Amino acid sequence: MHETVDAEVTYMLPHEGRFYIIEHVPARVCEETGEQFFAPETVEHIQSLIKGEREPDRMVQTPVFEYAR
Numbered sequence: 001m002h003e004t005v006d007a008e009v010t011y012m013l014p015h016e017g018r019f020y021i022i023e024h025v026p027a028r029v030c031e032e033t034g035e036q037f038f039a040p041e042t043v044e045h046i047q048s049l050i051k052g053e054r055e056p057d058r059m060v061q062t063p064v065f066e067y068a069r
Contacts, residue, residue, distance in 0.1 A: 008027070
């Protein structure tokens with residue numbers, strides 16, 4: 001098993017046609033692989049932020065490209 005450390009990460013995910021960025025999320029991060037692990041209450045809080053009525057702290061524009069050969 002690899003060592004993990006406490007960290008704050010930026011969590012990004014698509015949801016219902018939108019892309020969400022949540023900053024300063026507490027996580028355990030594997031020092032070797034960078035894999036992020038979240039406590040169940042952290043996951044619940046992320047879900048409540050996305051599904052809730054709270055306004056985001058700020059909005060950003062994100063360019064979108066389709067990978068084409």
